[in-house]
Amino acid sequence: MEDKNLLIANLLFPDITQTPEDMEKRFPERALAEGAKVTRIAPSPTGFVHFGNLFPAFVSERLARQSGGVFLLRIEDTDSQRRVEGAVDTIISSFAHYGLVFDEGVTANGDSGIYGPYSQSQRAFIYHVFAKDLVERGLAYPCFLTKEELEDIRAQQEAQKVLPGCYGRWSRYRDCGFETVKQLIDEGKPYVLRLRSPGKEGGRITFTDVVKGKLEMDENYVDQVLLKSDGIPTYHFAHAVDDHLMRVTHVVRGEEWLSSLPLHLQLFRVLNFKAPKYLHISLLMKQDGGSKRKLSKRHDPEAALTYYRQQGYPVRAVREYVMTLLNSNYEEWRMQNPALPLEDFKFTTAKMAHSGSLFDLQKLDDVSKNTIAAMSAAEVTKQVLDWSRDFDPKLHALLSADRARTEKIFEIGRNDAKPRKDIAKWSEIRGYTDFFFDSLFEIKDAFPENVSPADTKQILTRYKSIYSEKDDPQQWFERVKELASDLGFAQKPKDYKNNPQLYKGHVGDISMVLRVAVTGKTKSPDLFSIMQILGKDCVIQRLCSAANKIKE
RNA sequence: GGCCCCUUGGUCAAGCGGCUAAGACGUCAGCCUCUCACGCUGAAAACAGGAGUUCGAUUCUCCUAGGGGUCACCA
DSSP states (O other): OHHHHHHHHHHHOTTOOOOHHHHHHHSOOOOOOTTOOEEEEOOOOSSOOBGGGHHHHHHHHHHHHHHTOEEEEOBOOOOTTTOOTTHHHHHHHHHHHTTOOOSEEEETTEEESTTOOOBGGGOHHHHHHHHHHHHHTTSEEEEOOOHHHHHHHHHHHHHTTOOOSSOGGGOTTTTOOHHHHHHHHHTTOOOEEEEOOOOOTTOEEEEEETTTEEEEEEOOOSOOEEEOTTSOBOHHHHHHHHHHHTTOOEEEEEGGGGGGHHHHHHHHHHTTOOOOEEEEEOOOEEEETTEEEEOOTTTOGGGBHHHHHHHTOOHHHHHHHHHHHHBTTHHHHHHHOTTSOGGGSOOOGGGBOSSOOBOOHHHHHHHHHHHHHTSOHHHHHHHHHHHHHHHOHHHHHHHHHTHHHHHHHHHTTTSSSSOOOOOSSGGGHHHHHGGGSTTTOOOOSOOOTTSOHHHHHHHHHHHHHHOOTTOOHHHHHHHHHHHHHHTTOBSSHHHHHHOGGGOSOBHHHHHHHHHHHHHSSSOOSOHHHHHHHHOHHHHHHHHHHHHHHOOO
16 A cells, blocks of 8 residues: 555656655744744735735734744746736735835745745745655545546536535545556546545534634545646645745635635645644625625726725825724724824734725725825825826826925915815825916806806906015905905905895905916815915916906 | 625724723714815714523524625636
């Protein structure tokens, strides 16, 4: 019996001379401080980075950083069908954009670290060492079932209402003799390598997940594929080998992996590996009509990480939002420590959500408004320019032409005790700044209806002659108030409210006329500041132009 | 369908046997105010349902329902 397995192993892997012990020596235990966590993210290079990918990545990064451990990037490119050109660079730059920097693994300039290679496609040899060992020990076997045969078996299993898959009596090649295997191989029949699962039907296993707590599940008894017919491992096998050899201590991944946990645990056991700790985090959901569903890259634009860059959400805002979803006490901490960097927060797995959160763009907007409100005008200017260079070149040209002036625009209402909180993302900037540029300026909103056209014209023409750039804000407003009373409007809104019959309106109406003429809108930040930035010539010109268009 | 996870206001969520069941976003009202934004005050709004354990259950147990995940030579 021993002989048979040995013969098959040598037949299947004639070139493999190294042993698992050799691998253990080549990738020794890490010399890290007690409690240091080694984490990784292991995306497949499909070219699409999901917003949800950010969550395990954040958790992994925090756990490693906070413990003085290692955070590494491994690329799971075992599925040649899904590989996309340039995807690895996209992955690295996307995560880097959100402040996730790896200590080890795949980088833009090749691998970094002694536990590599870090792309699974380059680790075939390593997997084969362990595969051969499993065959030798009777824990794996070649399976020559064709796709059609497998479909056939599945159909029968469905008819009998038993668990589909290759296992026990359903697995024809499970206990083949050496001669049979040799003959099939000589014939050139393709095969996969399957686990000879030691699991029993009806067996149960218990396990403790770091966030979910104690779990009990069916034991795995399916002879899962370890090596595909091209010799490349499946995710499951690669996961066990890689995370062991890379000395990963904590595997953080989405909840969708929970159901394959029994298989993974079994693999670690048959390979004589110590299993890592697992953190299965809940999926990000999306409200769809009356029910929830997984945030989907096909239906939801916000599922793509690139969406947030396009929309112009500041990196810091997205990081804040992710943290508020990840740790329920983060928001509270942030309110108490508005100025501290996110890194100062003590992230704990105990405060992680057990159920799936619904993705909430409104909340993101709020978080983002707060973070932008806390930025300096210089910072806003820098970020707006960076964003518009890529996503609104026309606006970029205008804003970058006179950077000091642009900074003044963002200065408005920013240094007050109660700073303005009206920008959630940079894509809103166009509507926020367009009236500062003649090429974009147009009167979009109507003049107030309660002011007669004649009065409107009066306001515009008379204001031209009293406007002085030298005024301070108080003087400026005094002039508006004087103009108001000259034309029969109340200087204080309260006066008008108390005695509406005495006035045509109040000072607010006067400024509204001016506001619409100068900004084209009924809503704007502080008018005085806006006029200062536009300059007298521009202000007068706009007042004239507006006055000319009024038909009495 | 099997197995697994989840279930407090519209959303995110505190709670860990005894509370008028926090807070945040959103909504609404009021105040402030030359518009908007900010800020302030207030309001509406929740323990999925049913059994049990207990002097007492949002909290512990079981059942039901609902939602989600997973059952590949994809990860």
